């Protein structure tokens with residue numbers, strides 16, 4: 280049984296309106312917010328003592344490859360305790376205006392975490408070459424940490440070239456998020472979001488089913504499994 284329901288047309292309409300309003304978001308100058316701890320989906324810590332960390336940016340304005348996902352993105356949620364959009368706008372400020380200091384702070388946070396596994400972007404995406412370069416530095420400077428992320432920015436040719444460098448590193452898994460009949464870039468793992476409850480030709484994310492595993496228990500995405508992941512829309 281699914282852990283979360285597929286959104287109704289009415290819920291999708293509300294999400295579209297929220298996502299439309301996010302077009303006006305801007306970076307916010309403020310204190311360092313940084314990496315968040317793990318959550319219900321990622322897990323917090325597993326029996327191998329791996330610890331989840333999550334990095335987020337405001338959606339829409341950092342999503343140059345977005346298309347139909349702007350009609351249903353799950354980050355269109357006004358619960359600021361779970362989706363602290365202003366803090367994510369602070370993260371964006373640091374990513375744009377204080378890149379060197381942000382690299383230092385991220386490495387500091389990762390360095391004091393036991394066996395860190397970092398999800399890049401539960402919200403947001405790779406929005407520029409400079410920003411991809413920031414993650415190249417962080418991934419290089421933390422060879423014992425594991426990183427993973429899903430991205431639509433592969434649809435932007437220049438960003439795809441930059442992400443190929445990032446993806447080539449041994450401690451990161453980048454997964455191309457596809458819609459409809461899109462074909463992933465050569466050699467890339469991919470993921471699809473759909474309304475079917477399962478797909479026989481893909482790895483069905485176990486977290487979305489009742490009593491399923493969280494990411495730290497599963498590990499399919501951040502380990503080099505080569506699999507392609509299916510998510511049910513929620």
Ligand code: SF4
Pocket residue numbers: 483484485486492493494495497498499500501508
């Ligand atoms: S497939 Fe596994 S690692 Fe990937 S999102 Fe689902 S639970 Fe997390």
